[in-house]
Amino acid sequence: MPEIVELPDRPYVGVRGAITMNTIPVVADRIGEIAGWLLGRGAAIAGAPFLRYESFDTEGDGLVMQAGVPVAGPVEVEGDYFAAVLPAGRYATLTHRGHFDGLVEATRVLLAWGEEQGLKWDMTEGDGAEHWGCRLEVYNTDPRVENDPANFLTDLRFRLS
Template identity: 30%
Template sequence: MEIKLSDKPAQPVAFIRLHIPQAKLPQTIGETYMKIMEYLQRVKSPLAGEPYVAYYNIDMNDLDVEMGFPVAAPVQAHDDMNFREIPAARYASTVYKGPYAGMETAYGEFMKWLEETGLKPAGPWFEYYLNSPQEVPESEFLTRIEVPVE
């Protein structure tokens, strides 16, 4: 697994933040992405990147997650939809290929690499979904995992 460091500029995003159990995550991601996409189409806001989930904790019974899309320009908050910028920062990132159920191993290797390099997470962990389960088999899923570091 190759892990890279890069400096990323601030990125505007439209998102919904939720607390949910891990068991409901797959269904909730799909429903939430649809809700966000419908809103962005209604306000004619173009996307500027892949959908993501940001993980603010690892409590599998009560995950604190943010699901969203990078956007080209700010959008107005509406109901439970919000807007913010993911701050500019130095990020460590890797691309994982395979089923989502196997990502635990990738995270383990990633955390070991952080420990070995002396870097520490400085914010939530992000998963960017580079292709769609509707388009490719599980063995071909591509997920970019990244975290701001200090």
């Protein structure tokens, strides 16, 4: 069941890419790389990794997406890594249990619930795209520990305006 939660600012280190729905792994598969890089520098990881959807083309399947890992404090970055902050605020959330291919339906459920509740998303439309202030998939299950996709837990967190 969806709910609304209040979340604080959360610093993270991430990478960004302009991709299509078919090339999501180009960005998503870098989560492990980012976590390893952080641990190799002694940075404290402060939560589950995530994908952050910045924008979706309204006429096609292009999108801009980030892969990120929360950190406990400032981290000096290099290369194509960047440091940023997930913004504080009210978020509509829904936890999905199961394989990642069920996230499309879980997203549909959360968006429909938000519409039924009269919620306004932190999203604007322009330049042929939806631009989201903070739309997250948070991966709570480490597939190296739990290898049964039926047991994966993923939180959808969409910021409200």
